[in-house]
Amino acid sequence: MPNTRVKWIISQRKVKTKCKNTSGPYSAMQENKFFELLSHQLSYVKIDRSNACLMSKHTAAMNFPTVDTALFLLMMLLPPLFISCDPTTLKQSLDPSPFPSNFLFGTSTSSYQVEGAYLSEGKGLSNWDVFTHTPGNIDDGSSGDVAVDNYHRYLEDIDLMESLGVNSYRFSISWARILPKGRFGDVNSEGINHYNKLIDALLLKGIQPFVTLTQFDSPQEIEDKYGAWLSPESQEDFGYFADICFKSFGDRVKYWFTINEPNMQVTLSYRLGCHPPAHCSQPFGNCSQGNSEEEPFIAAHNLILSHATAVDIYRTKYQKDQGGSIGIILNTLWFEPISSSTADKLAAERAQSFYMNWFLDPIINGKYPAEMMNIVGSTLPKFSSRDKEKLKQGLDFIGINHYTSTYVQDCIFSACKPGPGASKTEGFCLQNSQKHGVPLGEPTTLFWLNVYPQGMWKIIKYIKERYKNTPMFITENGYGEICMPNSSTEDLLNDVKRVEYMASYLDALITAVRDGADVRGYFVWSLLDSFEWTYGYTARFGLHHVDFATLKRTPKLSATWYKHFIAKHKLIKSQSPKHTSKHPQF
Template sequence: THQNRTNKQRRQKPNLFLPEKSKHPPSTTVTKSRRRTMGASSPFLLLLLMTMTAVFALLPSPSVSFSLKSAKSFLRRSSDSPFRDDFLFGTAASSYQFEGAYLSDGKGISNWDVHSHTPGKIVDGSNGDVAVDSYHLYQEDIKLMKSLGVNSYRFSISWARILPKGRFGEINQAGIAYYNELIDALVLKGVEPFVTLCHFDMPQELEERYGSWLSPEIQEDFGYYADVCFKYFGDRVKYWSTFNEPNFQVSFGYRDGTFPPSRCSGQFGNCTAGDSETEPFIAAHNIILSHAAAVDVYRTKYQKAQKGMIGIVLHCAWFEPFSDSEADKLATDRANAFYANWFFDPIVFGRYPEEMAQILGSTLPEFSSKDMAKLKQGLDFLGINHYTSYYVKDCMYSACEPGLGTTRSEGFFQQIQERNGFPMGKRGDLGWQYVYPQGMEKMVTYFKDRYNNVPMIITENGYGEMNSPMLTTGDFLNDVRRVEYMSGYLESLMAAIRKGADVRGYYAWSLLDNFEWTNGYTQRFGICHVDYVTLKRTPKLSAKWFKGFIDKYGNAPKALM
């Protein structure tokens, strides 16, 4: 998930549902209020209404008005569904954020084990040694998934649990056994496993041996690791992503140094070594070629028999020009180029975005003809993690305050979320997250047009709240704003699908509250609450809402496209 960039915001408790009629035509905006009324005497409506009434009766006393009228308003929406019959409705997780058991059953030390145990790296001084202990509680988590009605679970494999020393050591059979048990348990319950090979964590051995992503040697290691996973798990896993958010991984690891291996230049962060102007691009280049190595292994050895799909997951914000000026429009193109297109373009087209090449020149590594041949069309789907949107101001021809994106190595643009005193959307609990549902439709449509409508999967989308000690468990369970967020973004996604975008799945981040990287346990993204002392899991209002959404649209009659 996204990093917390600014100060805590005060919690607000808005109404859950917007007014029924929008002032904007459907062609110009996507809101939660666009709906068509079902007949009041519909047996289907009455059955759903009775079900929702029973659900609300079980909830803790809400501190905001959540009336039967609101429930009826929700149920009057059209049940015509744009989703494919095999659409994946799921929740997402990652190994370091969820598993715990950091030294159990032969697991090796990972880069995040080292990083989180280094004083000052995690804001609350915590770590993922236990996390939410999904390593031991996965059966309970799968029961929770089934109760929510999801048909898929996106999780990552701990590279260090499978290969504690990379290709320089033995395969850890206890790690293989754990993931086999997890995958078998998911399949038994009808939950499709979606597996990420690298979600930020990797064996520390590879960092110490040759500098991990700064060395081309990592490509061989990652290809070997992928081969092991395809061999042992590919008969049951039909959806693979090689990496999660490598654009964040290299920016935070090699530009500002907040992620391992904590390398950066003085003007960007407080690191003992590194070069923020060059190393992010070297690391990214090796990640892209490692992706190509894994895809090559899968396609030549496994895909025909296993009949799966493989792609990569990027963090994808939506960017809009701050003004109508040509300079801000060009800056927005640069923002896209230096963000998700930095990785998507080489993997789809076999080359870096032109905007990056023009600005960076020889700083940007080159692909050989052999590399380009391997890379082109090197994915079966785009994985999209989307949380928020930004305005973009030009910093190439205009003066900008120092900040995110303003330097040459970042593309000479500035990301901001307010214009002329007005925020881009409702400000969320975390400083960086503004609620702008339209961004989902616009972003999906942008990728549809740029990449010839290659299949897309929304691999993460979610709303974060501060884990304030002033709030009770009941406050966290009554996560009205997360429901409002999910409702708006899902309706926006539906609008994009109705306009022809080939979207195959949607995963809420996250199933559970968890360890949020450098923010530790100070933020909660789960649709299920976790008591970090007892590890008790409790569905929040958003989990029950998501179940209602899946029941309504996942199993509803399909609309004509």
């Protein structure tokens, strides 16, 4: 019985190696906290602490004297598959790694959130530069002018990635750094040089670059000239920018994402007005300009066709010779029906159509979801015959940003109070984090983030079934926390909640992979604490703590945990029969 075997190994084996506490980032204090966390998670067995010590940061490189000793250390250090005492989970944990041999583990960042150097070496103003310099837009009055200075410290940050053992890194390119004035000006060679150096440095360390062409930021010039995503001209501008990037970096970049979270972008920028260009109308917000009932659909249409334009350029000019692949990233929520009624189940499906399928259906199937057409068909822009031809280029994979889930209640057949999702333009499906006062998952200090790992498995299953198991990457998943006034650095470094979150969501991902989902990589958000959009520096998501005064980086407990999680699966794969994906490779 696997359960008996686990107990026997942990109770009988003694670790011979004595571990020295370090004075660096992996301190005695962190090791003690880490041990306590593991002891809690493995509480169904008795561990004699006097005969066991947590290995130092060099554990992964050690040669273990016996297989049993190695297995003991792995079980003690790497608990994610043992969080549940369920016998099925225990049995699965002794099986070979569920991840294919070519599975990618990485971290993610975005240009505006980490780079800084906002006017250095020829960069132009972006929409976020202008927005953050307008008083009242950011919670703490800050900006990304310096951020965490990744522009100058990228080599240091790559060393952090190497220490984690990741084999991939997703970052975005600052559009305004490459084209300070969009297509109306010259290409900034210094911007090209910077990303060339970044890409080369990553590859030198064996880290695969995943490049997002735009993550919420764009040149302010295109906003001033024609209203950015509200104009069809944005399609030409984005295609021009994408062409330059493919030409400049495509010989080394094999994974491209056109746009990050366009579904979030149109909601925050053109419906709620809390992101640039701050367009909205009542009752969604109080902005000086905008139309929340129409502009989100116009912007979405242009974003979809901008994606199609970039993919068309890549397929016709570069893909054959460069051998890469291209996709798009959507923010995803799992919408859980608030009751078992047919109406609420239909509302949950409708909520997906007005959120994720709004973009994926046209890109993959060439048309908007039927649920959207039925409710807001007269408002949705139409695809021309030329547009439809371009949309046939589709995508090679889907990027999934997933953090949380929410309940959904039908508002067509039932009366709903005003709230997120309840309006016609949002599909008549009210979102609520609670059911009869009980939250869906464990709440956090971020109002929108509840810990509900089942949602990870459910959304992957949904995408697998709706889009015929198109290859997927989990491009963002992570735990955020608001910095409380009394939070100490020690508290922030000992991010036990983040470790528990990652372990539970990765366990859900493992279940999805075992169920046949073609998921090819997992990226934590984020490598570093950074500028978190309208939160400024008041919210932290990083595996590495950043002192925003000195910009010193320090690994958190979660960095240690993720490092060992990756090492565990590398070791299992190296000792197991070859396990490759059942699905065709790009």
